[in-house]
Amino acid sequence: MKRKPILMAGIMLSITLIYISCVHEVPVPSDTGGNGGGSIPVSGQPCSSDSVYFVNDILPMLVSSCAMSGCHDAASHEEGVILTSYAGIMKEVKAGNATNSSLYKVIVRTDGERMPPPPAPPMTAEQIAKIKTWINQGAKNNSCDRCDTTSFKFSTAIQPLIQNKCQGCHNPNSLGGGIDLSTYAGIKASALNGTLYGSVTWATGFTKMPQGGSKLPDCEIRQIKKWIDAGTPND
Template sequence: MKKSLWIFGGISLLFITCKHDMIDASVSQTPVPIVNPTSDSVCFTAEVLPVFQSYCGSKGCHGSGSAEEGVSLETYFNIMKGISPGNPNNSKYFREITKGSMPPKNSPQLSSTQIAVLQKWINQGAKNTTCVSACDTSKFTYTNAIQSLLATNCNGCHGSMPGSGGVYLGTLTAAQNYINANKALFLNAINHSATLPAPQRMPPAAKMSDCQVQQLTKWINANMPN
């Protein structure tokens, strides 16, 4: 089944309504990158930022192209406008997430694991940590790498049926079916190919790491094993 490039780009997100309590967008602090935090630290760039970009920063909600209620959640600086370091309960964005107001109820929701990671990150001081990648290109089965990768980077738009633009990637079978029918398009999208207009590259906010792209490519070329 052939789909247009715009379908994979999630154009239908334009019609998703992001309605929840008004979010305070006052500036809290300037980001200061911290490279190689301790092993127990949550890595902002790898574990937190992609979640905000996928689940909150999509087109029609809090992305740079729409910024619902004047709030864009695609950078550390902007995310920190609603975060109180060390205090999850006093962090506006975390409260919105845990009470089910953000993402909106008609959109894919964060998992309990993702919420726990956000809470731990805030408790650790909500630092702008950049880490040496723990990604391993020798691991590329669905259960040991791809499921988590898709959940973090894609499922904010494509994690619940019918999926943005009719693209649903929330299960192994669903991902296999879509990619089998649209392999070239999918690979071009995750590689942010110059052959595609910027809004059609996935994830739209920023390209995944080279290691993650390699994992996905190896998985696809190996017939997407579980």
């Protein structure tokens, strides 16, 4: 009989850990690019600076921040929410109306119910603005070809790429594989030991990154390679 309190304590601890590591009442998934397919497809259409694109911007951001194992990937689907496909994400979005969309509401919260949940860092103001703009522009399943392999500066190419597609799983509060990609020093260390390039190219012996998502476009992989070959400058 004395085992019951111990058993209940264990159950409550497990629930608490799940709550801390995953997101609640989130909306989201999509048909484009989920779960380990090939490189993210692009339409060949030039990008407009006035538009936000689902395949290029929104899906990688949500996969990195919300669709890790135990939360909103296809296997875990916490609270029935899957954030790895367009169809799933649209269940939580009202096209043309960000402020009425569950997805937007939960990422702008400042309490324990926000997404990603504490202690994970919140999305940046720029990321939130992109999601809001994408929804208000009709939440289209759109893509474009914006990558420029001649541009591989850390501040304008590499850091934004890592922030939007990798940092959700690799920050001080969520050290996937023990790797922190939230700082230049962390990104540089991962680049110099071969982990960064091995992971994004899905090389044998490395964990595929982004994990649970599509492989980075070839152009972005070339940008990373050029930056590494240039000596990983903090430029």
